[in-house]
Amino acid sequence: MYRLVPRKIRSYVARPWRVRRVAPLDSSDPHPAPALAVSQELARTTELLRIEIGERQRAEQVRLQLLNRLVYAEEEERRRIAREVHDQCGQDLTALKLQTARIKAECGGHAELHRRVEALEAIATQLDQDIDFLVFELRPTAHEGLDLRVVLAKYVQNWSAHFGIPVELHAGEMSDGRLTSKIKSTLYRITQEALTNVAKHARATHVDVILGQSSDHVSLAVEDDGVGFERGDVSVAGQGLGLLGMRERAGLVAATVQVESAPGRGTTILVRVPMPTPATDRALA
DSSP: OGGGSOHHHHHHHHSOOOOOOOOOOOTTOSSOOHHHHHHHHHHHHHHHHHHHHHHHHHHHHHHHHHHHHHHHHHHHHHHHHHHHIIIIIHHHHHHHHHHHHHHHHHOTTOHHHHHHHHHHHHHHHHHHHHHHHHHHHHSOGGGSSOOHHHHHHHHHHHHHHHHTOOEEEEEOOOOGGGSOHHHHHHHHHHHHHHHHHIIIIIOOSOEEEEEEEOSSEEEEEEEEOSOOOOTTOTTGGGHHHHHHHHHHHHHTTTOEEEEEEOTTSOEEEEEEEEOOOHHHHHHHO
């Protein structure tokens, strides 16, 4: 059998092996070997990436902290303006309505004057309703300890009556106790912003607001049957800023916002908020 192996291979296999010593790589060598140079470059790049990732994480934390402060200041300012508008304008409107009622009573048989006073009364009544709705929109009701479903039901009812657009709220069973005040406030304000966009731009005849909860997240959807828009053209009629505001608010509770729309097929805003845990509460604080 040995004779079947070619002579050249037999001589190579039979040749004694010699072990050669290789000098270790010297990292201080100004002209390192190619392998060492690549290793050093990879180490430098990895360290630079680690530093950059850390800086970006710190910058994101600072951004979220500033956004939290901004939202808190906005809610406080809303509360202040709502209180002042309610107190001052409410008093002035009450006085105006009393005066018009007195003038109306003194009109006697002056039919034309009576008609004009009634027109003034109608304007005063409409102004009173508009101010009530403005105060209702400004007031930060969502995080005052109320059930989110109750708060949204009241809001969509008032919104529908004010704008004359039918709205249906579909709310499933929820463990409201697991929702933080920040999550409630975020979902409430996003609903406001979405319905404001509907009133301004959608030309819708019907809106559905859907609120649901699973074991790991809360979802909110606002669907209208309006004119819609191209997905890449979110700046149509100024909607870009509204969507940006929704996403900024959603980011405060680690939520995501998806927008689905097409010309003539309406628009859907979908928000998903992860259920809070002690770890996420600390991260978002």
